[in-house]
Amino acid sequence: MGELGVTLAPWRPAVAHALHRNRSLVYSRYVQLATVDEYGRPANRTVVFRGFRANTNQLLFVTDRRSQKAHQAVIQPWAEICWYFPKTREQFRLLGQIRLIAVDTPDPADHQLRQQLWQQLSDPARLQFTWPQPGAAAAGREAFTGDPPPNDEPVAPFCVLLLEPERVDHLELRGEPQNRWLYERRGDTWGSQQINP
Ligand SMILES: Cc1cc2nc3c(=O)[nH]c(=O)nc-3n(C[C@H](O)[C@H](O)[C@H](O)COP(=O)(O)O)c2cc1C
Numbered sequence: 001m002g003e004l005g006v007t008l009a010p011w012r013p014a015v016a017h018a019l020h021r022n023r024s025l026v027y028s029r030y031v032q033l034a035t036v037d038e039y040g041r042p043a044n045r046t047v048v049f050r051g052f053r054a055n056t057n058q059l060l061f062v063t064d065r066r067s068q069k070a071h072q073a074v075i076q077p078w079a080e081i082c083w084y085f086p087k088t089r090e091q092f093r094l095l096g097q098i099r100l101i102a103v104d105t106p107d108p109a110d111h112q113l114r115q116q117l118w119q120q121l122s123d124p125a126r127l128q129f130t131w132p133q134p135g136a137a138a139a140g141r142e143a144f145t146g147d148p149p150p151n152d153e154p155v156a157p158f159c160v161l162l163l164e165p166e167r168v169d170h171l172e173l174r175g176e177p178q179n180r181w182l183y184e185r186r187g188d189t190w191g192s193q194q195i196n197p
Contacts, residue, residue: 009057010192011168011183015092018085031083033061033163035072035098043068049083050117053162059094061161062117065102067134070159073100079163089173094165101160110160118154126151129158171197 022028034044047069050060059081063070073079077097084091101110118126127148132139149155165185172179178197183190 006056006188009165009168009183009185009190011092011165011170011181011190012052012057014170014181018088018090018092022085022087025086028085028087031081033069033079033081035069035079036076037068037072038075043072045069047161050120053113057165059163059165060113060117061163062121063100063159063161064129064134065100065157065159069161070100070102073098073161081163091171091173093169094163095167095169096163096165099162099164101162103154103156103158114154114158114160117160118158119151121151123148126155129155 019028029049030046031049032044033047034042037043047061047063050062052058053060077099079096079098081094082091083094101107101114103114105111105114127146130146130149132143167185168183170181170183180195180197181192182195183192185191
């Protein structure tokens, strides 16, 4: 994961095109991320796509170390993203393994990526990482006030979540008939084929 010089996967131009054509819709960067919990049950939620890691095909997200998805990433890394682009009426499903970059990462490049994504957050977004334990019984309002933490150093719960896709299923509703492509990674190479919708 994360080596330099990884070739752009063949599905990347289609995602880039969809992002471009849907750029006027802020919510076209919201994706549904499904993970598997410790009992083998699905867990699904919305997260914001933060771009691709440079020179890789990995998708970037940010999250709180105390969230369920962060725990699930550690115990069971398989995950799938479902991404719908309303303007172009197409869906991408990206299956792969997720990995968490937390405060104690020993890897300098990962450490730098975590700093960088923290710096790109808005004040209100940074403030959320100082809130009380997510999912615990509601704390009083005073626990949610205060100044946003400084943007030079991430607070401990802040994590980067990476998804390394292995299979990408792209469905375009537009067209008679609809178009559907399947891309699968085998080691360092990607195969692709058009399949029935
Ligand atoms: C539009 C929208 C965007 C969101 N973006 C994020 C995000 O980028 N990262 C995140 O951790 N949670 C995000 N959330 C909150 C998650 O959907 C979820 O409620 C929270 O992370 C707890 O989920 P979990 O306990 O299953 O991990 C977002 C929610 C919405 C509605």
